[in-house]
Amino acid sequence: MDTTIQEVNRKVKEASTILNDLLREIGKVIVGQQYLVERLLMALLADGHVLIEGVPGLAKTLSVRTLSRAVNTHFQRLQFTPDLLPADLIGTLVYNPKDGQFTTKKGPIFANIILADEINRAPSKVQSALLEAMQEKQVTIGENTFVLPKPFLVLATQNPIEQEGTYPLPEAQIDRFMLKLIISYPNKKEEKEILERMAMGREIEVHHVIGPDQILELRKLMHQIYVDEKIKDYILDLVFATREPQQYKLEALKPLISYGASPRASIMLMLASKAHAFIRGRGYVTPDDVKQIGMDVLRHRVIVTYEAEAEEMTSEHIVKKIFDQIEVP
Amino acid sequence: MRGGRRLQYALMRLRTLLLLGEFLGIILAGGSMAMALPAVRIHAPAETVKSGEGFVYEVITEWKKSEGDYQIGLPSPAIEDFELLRQGESQETFVRAGETWIRKTFVFGLRPLKAGPLVIPAFKIPCSLLPGTAAAEFLEVPEAVIDVQDTPKIPVGILIAAFTAIAATAALVVVFLNRRRASAxxxxxxxxxxxxxxxxxxxxxxxxxxxxxxxxxxxxxxxxxxxxxxxxxxxxxxxxxxxxxxxxxxxxxxxxxxxxxxxxxxxxxxxxxxxxxxxxxxxxxxxxxxxxxxxxxxxxxxxxx
Structure with missing residues (x-):
C-alpha cells in the first residue's frame, strides 16, 4: 500500500472508532434501525441529504433527534402541511412599529439537522424553498443572504400510505437527495427490545460523543479516502447502465427506463461509497462499498416508463438487475 | 671338436639375429604407434553466412580408446577476419562398431568482420600420449572457407525506432495474451x-x-x-x-x-x-x-x- 494511502487508512481506522462509539450511543435509544442510523451518519459525513420513506411509527424522528443529541448539534423538526408557506420555513422580515424598522426573523431551517416530516404534503413553493436551501446552503430574506450552519443535514420523510392530497416531489428535486431510504418494520426480537426500553417509563440519556467541528474534520478525512480507477469505472458502468442498458447486455430494460441516472448520481455514489468505507474503517473504497450503498443512491434516480408500471417493475427491480449484471472489478 | 665350435658359432649368430629382429620389431611397432594419431576434421557452415551474424566453427578430434589417452593442445586458428564471440571444448566417449572411441571437440563462436570468401587457414595442433611421453606430434587441421554475404546498412535511428516499436508491440501483445489466458x-x-x-x-x-x-x-x-x-x-x-x-x-x-x-x-x-x-x-x-x-x-x- 502506498504510504499516503497507508496514512489515510490509519487515520480512518482511528476515526471509525469514534463513529462506532457514536453508533453505540445512538443504539442505546434506537433498536433495530442500524441501517437507518448508519445511512444518516454517512449522509452527515458526505454532506448529503436523505429522503426517507416509511410507514409511521418506525422511529424516524427519534433516530434523527438522537443522532443530533449525540453529535451535539441543533435539531429542528418541521411538520409539512398543505397550508405551509416558504416564510414559515426560511424566515421573514418582521416590521417593528416602535422603530419603524424591519428585522429579520430567521426560520426553523437555521439548524444543523432538519427533519422535514411528510415533505410531500407541502405545496411546491415550500418544497422548492427547502430544496433551494439544501442546494445553496444559504437563504435570502429580504435583501440579506444568510449562510446556513455547518454541518447542515436535511432528512425529509414521505409517507407511502397517504397519497391523496399530497404534492409528490418532482424528479428533478428528488435528485438533490443523496440517499433515499426505504425503512421497514423491526423483527419480533427487536420489537420486544423496543417494548422493554420505551414502554417502561424510563428515559434514556444520550451523551455527546462528538461535536460539529469534529464532524467537519471527519469530512475532510473522508475526502482523502482513496478510490481506485477500477472502482470509478465500476461506478460509471452502473450509472451508464441506467442510461444505455443495451450496452451492458440488458436490452430487456431499455423499454422500461424513461430516464437514467444523471452525473450527479455518479458523484453521489462515489461520495456515499467513501462514507461507507469510512464507517467500515478503511482508507480505500471497495466494490462492496459501492454495492452496499448503490441501491439507496440510485433507486430515486431511475425514472420508469408506463410500461414498467404496467408490468409492476419498480426502479428498485431495475437497479437490482443492473447490479446483478455488471461485473465487479 | 670342430663340429661343436661350428654349432656354438651358429647359435651365437642366431641369437644376434633374433635380438636384431626384436629390436627391429620394437622400432617398427613404436613407429606404427607414433603414426596412429587422432583423426581431425572441422565443422564450418556449409551455407553462406550473413555479415554481422555469428556462426560456429568446430575442430573435432577422434581416436580409439585402446590407442591410449591423448592430450590435445588448444587449437589457435588464425581468425583475424573474425570476431571471437565464445570458445569452449568438450570430450565424449562413444561406441562405434564394437570399439570404444573418444571425441574431443573445440568450439569457436565467430562473427565475420567483412564480406566475401574468408579463410581460416590450415594449422597444427600439438598432440601427445599420456603420461608425458616423447616429443609431441602435431595434428593437421585443414583450412576452412567461409562465404560471407554483405547485408545492407540500416541507419541507427531507424534501427532504434524499429526496436522501440517492436518492444512496445511485444509488450502490448504480452498484456493481451495474459488477459486472454486468464479468461481462456x-x-x-x-x-x-x-x-x-x-x-x-x-x-x-x-x-x-x-x-x-x-x-x-x-x-x-x-x-x-x-x-x-x-x-x-x-x-x-x-x-x-x-x-x-x-x-x-x-x-x-x-x-x-x-x-x-x-x-x-x-x-x-x-x-x-x-x-x-x-x-x-x-x-x-x-x-x-x-x-x-x-x-x-x-x-x-x-x-x-
Missing part, C-alpha cells in the same frame, strides 16, 4: 497435473509486467475454486457477498477464516492503491495455491515424480 480455459490436451501449477507459475511471473492483471487472475483462481467446491459463483458478486454465501453454507470455520484472509489481502492489493510488492504477491500466490492444493487436489495436483 486450460488446454484440454495438456495433462491435468501440469495445468494448475503452470497457471499459478504464469500468474506469479506476470506480476512484474502487469501487476493489476496478475492480481485479477489470482482472484479468478480463488473464485473458480469457490465455484467448483461450493457452487457459489457470479461475476457480479463482491468478495463480501461470496463470504456471506459461504458462511450461510455452513463452511468449516478455519476454511472461512482462510478465505476471508485471502479476500482481504486481494482486496487491499486491488483497491488500496499501488505499492503491493512482488514479495507480498508471491506469498499470497503461494498461500492460495497451497490452500487450493489441500482442499481440491484435482485443481492443482502435485506433479508426478
Amino acid at each position: 480455459p486450460p488446454r484440454p490436451d495438456a495433462p491435468a497435473s501440469d495445468q494448475g501449477l503452470s497457471r499459478f507459475q504464469d500468474i506469479e511471473g506476470s506480476f512484474q509486467s502487469d501487476p493489476s492483471g496478475a492480481i485479477l487472475r489470482l482472484t479468478s483462481e480463488l473464485r473458480a475454486f469457490i465455484g467448483v467446491t461450493h457452487k457459489i459463483s457470479g461475476a457480479s458478486l463482491t468478495d463480501r457477498e461470496m463470504l456471506l454465501s459461504l458462511a450461510a453454507a455452513d463452511l468449516d470455520r478455519e476454511e472461512q477464516a482462510s478465505l476471508k484472509s485471502f479476500f482481504t489481502r486481494l482486496e487491499e492489493a486491488k483497491f488500496a492503491g499501488p505499492g503491493f510488492s512482488k514479495i507480498e504477491f508471491e506469498n499470497l500466490c503461494r498461500d492460495i495455491r497451497k490452500f487450493i492444493e489441500l482442499r481440491q487436489p484435482s485443481l492443482i495436483p502435485t506433479p508426478r515424480p
